Amino acid sequence: MAEENFEDDNDDFNTPHLPERYHQTVRAKKQQRLKKRILMAVAAIIVIVVLYSLISWAAGGLLSSMGSQSPAGQAPAVPSPSAPATPIPATTAPMVTPITGSTTIPQGGSPLTPLVSAERAREIADAYVIEQNHGSLPLNMSRSWLGPATSSKGSGSGQYTFVYERTYQDIPTDVDGFTVVVDAGTGEVVDYTHQWTTPEHAFLSATQVDIVRHEATFAVLQRAREFYPDQADSLRIISAELRWMNDVSSGTVPRPGSIPAAWKVLFNDETIRQSSADPAVAWVDAHTGEVISFEYRH
Numbered sequence: 001m002a003e004e005n006f007e008d009d010n011d012d013f014n015t016p017h018l019p020e021r022y023h024q025t026v027r028a029k030k031q032q033r034l035k036k037r038i039l040m041a042v043a044a045i046i047v048i049v050v051l052y053s054l055i056s057w058a059a060g061g062l063l064s065s066m067g068s069q070s071p072a073g074q075a076p077a078v079p080s081p082s083a084p085a086t087p088i089p090a091t092t093a094p095m096v097t098p099i100t101g102s103t104t105i106p107q108g109g110s111p112l113t114p115l116v117s118a119e120r121a122r123e124i125a126d127a128y129v130i131e132q133n134h135g136s137l138p139l140n141m142s143r144s145w146l147g148p149a150t151s152s153k154g155s156g157s158g159q160y161t162f163v164y165e166r167t168y169q170d171i172p173t174d175v176d177g178f179t180v181v182v183d184a185g186t187g188e189v190v191d192y193t194h195q196w197t198t199p200e201h202a203f204l205s206a207t208q209v210d211i212v213r214h215e216a217t218f219a220v221l222q223r224a225r226e227f228y229p230d231q232a233d234s235l236r237i238i239s240a241e242l243r244w245m246n247d248v249s250s251g252t253v254p255r256p257g258s259i260p261a262a263w264k265v266l267f268n269d270e271t272i273r274q275s276s277a278d279p280a281v282a283w284v285d286a287h288t289g290e291v292i293s294f295e296y297r298h
Contacts, residue, residue: 116187118146121160125180128189129164137196139164140172146184150191157185166196168203171261173244198246202254204261209286213240216263216284219291223282224267227296234270238279245283245293261286271298 116124122144130136143163150159159181166176176198181191217237225232245262248254263284272279280296 115157116160116182116184118144118160120187121182121184122162124182124187124189125160125162128180128192129178132192132194138167139177140167141165142172149183150181157183159183159190166198168200168244171242171244173198173246174264175247198244198248198254198259201256202246202259203244204257204259204287206287209242209261211263211284211286211289213242213263215289216240216286217265217267219284219289220265220267220282220294223291223294224269224280224296228269228271228298231269231271234273236268236273238266238268240265242286260292262292267296 122141126141129139141162142165144161146158146160148158149156162180162182164178164180165172167173176196178195179191179193180189182188183190217240221235221237224235241264242261243264244259245264246254246259263286265282265284266279267282268279275298281293282291282296283293284290285292
């Protein structure tokens with residue numbers, strides 16, 4: 001009721017004959033009413049936020065409980081064989097005798113249903129490499145995949161292939177390493193390929209990398225434009241990896257310090273892509289920036 005009287009007195013309030021004290025009293029009442037409205041609005045907002053939070057929390061808990069229930073009879077998923085795993089521990093002890101060659105291990109009967117997970121197959125492959133070489137080696141498992149058996153005696157569940165690259169001072173070599181194939185049904189090692197021919201003294205002792213990746217690819221693209229100028233706009237870099245360039249001719253004994261660390265750059269152009277040919281390969285010395293090998297032809 002007081003508010004209605006107050007609104008009706010607005011015209012009188014604006015008249016100059018009213019005392020200043022009356023003006024102050026009316027102003028105070030208006031301020032109180034404004035504060036009251038603000039407090040009520042804030043309280044309403046807080047109530048709405050709290051109710052929304054409670055509803056969201058309840059709905060989220062219900063969905064989580066429903067999602068955590070697995071359908072009856074569902075088989076556990078087999079982890080992907082490409083999942084990264086811890087490399088085989090490295091050791092500074094060198095191999096006594098370089099080993100090279102390929103050994104195929106006979107297989108027995110294999111079940112039709114997969115029984116071996118990717119993690120278990122990786123453990124089997126790691127242990128096999130260590131057993132065959134009488135200890136740990138400086139290796140890095142760089143690639144792995146699950147594919148069909150390459151032999152008629154293989155399991156119907158396929159086989160895991162693990163590729164281990166030799167490393168020296170934490171840089172992978174281009175050719176040395178091991179490949180282990182594990183039957184996905186029996187867990188047996190069915191194939192083992194090994195190559196370890198480069199003596200440690202052949203690697204260049206200075207491993208400081210002075211040329212970064214983009215400098216190496218720039219040098220390769222510049223050289224490629226000189227070979228086929230008409231393909232300059234279609235050139236594409238596929239990969240550029242720092243490696244030891246230790247792929248030497250068979251029967252060649254590398255001299256001490258003759259194997260350089262270099263950027264191995266794979267690239268192609270429109271002509272190569274259309275013909276489905278292998279990509280071009282170039283090597284750039286990681287210390288000098290010199291293009292030391294270049295294979296690019298149509």
